[in-house]
Amino acid sequence: MSPRNPGTTLDLEWISKVRVNTQAVLKRAQFIQRQKIPKKQWQAAWLLKAATLIDLTTLAGDDTSSNVHRLCLKAIQPVRYDLLKKLDMHDKGVTTAAVCVYPSRVTDAVGALKAADSSLPVASVATGFPAGQTPLETRLQEVRIAVSDGATEIDIVINRMLAITGQWEAMYDEIRQFREACGPAHMKTILAVGELGSFTNVYRASMVAMMAGSDFIKTSTGKEAVNATYPVAIVMVRAIRDYFMSTGHKIYHQVTGQYAAYHELPMA
Template sequence: MKAQYALRRTKINLQLLSEVSHSTLKGHRNRLEAFFFSFFFSPTSDLGWISKVYVNPPAVVRHAEQIQKWRTVKGNWQAAWLLKAVTCIDLTTLSGDDTPSNVHRLCFKAKHPIREDLLKAMDMHDKGITVAAVCVYPARVTDAVNTLKAAGCNIPVASVAAGFPSGQTPLETKLAEIRLAVQYGAREIDIVISRSLVLSGQWEGLYEEIRQCREACGEAHMKTILATGELGSLANVYKASMIAMMAGSDFIKTSTGKEVENAILPVGVVMMRAIKEFYWQTGFKVGFKPAGGIRTAKEAITWLMLVKEELGVEWLKPELFRLGASSLLEDIEKQIFHHVTGSYALQHDLAMA
């Protein structure tokens, strides 16, 4: 079976390397040689090339360790990075005990992520700083949409779907869940892949599943969760990333947040290198979303710096980068409180997320 690209919901003839000259690409590839080797793909090829992808795990891990040793930014620079992080957060609640009231509270926090007086002290009160999206289960989408509409803000609602978090549901059920979430008002859909398709090397099956999910999303943006902690190897992470992008994903996302191992830097490096190669070959920019286990302001800055290093400043915006988190915003606001006041916030000083 031949694999056909379904990018951005439009069938197109790809212009390989449309924005990068062959000489420039060769220079980039020389620098990447220690990390990856993969055969170039073409719009008319089958997926046999995927078996030839190679990732050098020790080199990736060493690079990730170097990133963790980078000296962190301080003072005004730190505050600026943290405010940037806030605008890229998908503020999330995915608990079995979610109710309309705690979704309402989450939406209020999404609109007012940082205390107004703290923003005024930094002369940022009129910059419209909000989180990037509110992420909930499909059953809570209507609650979130209505609350945000009543608050007069245009923050999109994202919904997990497609058998989240395990992906162990029939494809027909996954597609129906996606359509319902969109019908309820979700403008972004975070789907999960069937990990068994990756582990058994069924790449065409994975492509077709994601393609059908993309079609079911309609005009909604689709983030594809790879659940990297359950894929077995960094090579599989790279392969799944490429297949997800070929099938039309707007974002690729590390984790559901429910796995034993969630967003870690080596996985981030691999996924970003896949995004970079996909961009070189197609001219399409696909977003990246680490999620799960990102709880501190320092971790958020590390991810931002990694994105800047690997993909460039143009990826440092909500359209191309998100942080999936439920408790991260609390720590960021504490750090900003300390930056402005010089003291540490007490429990009653900051609103609950």
């Protein structure tokens, strides 16, 4: 596990002065996307690394204990043994980063992993995922229940209305309360970037979330019309770098697609 982010006091002056250069971000994204893709053994190495950074996830309305159990077994061995053998990685303990489920399925995941003698962490979405529109006390209680049931990582979602309308102090206060409710569990803050309206808002929401104590910031729930994009990822990583330069605390960035979430290295 990475060190916790203690957070800082909210710096509204910093937040208010932020202006993101859209054209510069788009140009940088185009440059990155033009880079050559590694081939042969280097491509295999990157793909294998990617497998170890996935939060293998099921967030379906028809989730049951049996499909959560199957998910856990897949997370313990995400790559076929014969392929790992060819890469001489069969004895290196290759697993995904975590298993991610709804709060009501945390006990199923914890039980399945324990039965398999695996220490793989269980992550749980919370705080009214994916919309974040339930009452604050309900969202806080959902976090507490997930942690009590054994989740060691909590994915919270921000109240997008607060970000869209610039109520940064209220957003900071909510996230601080979620952080306290997480207790020892790491907290990932989902920004739902497709609903924030601008790169400047994405940067501001990222910074407020980190100041409030988020250990990870995450692009999206996978449920919005627009989720992770290269430009948005660049803006979030730049915010992570700025936060590190200001505080010395490394925050991790997570990119969410429709079916999986990928941990990325911290930007320093």
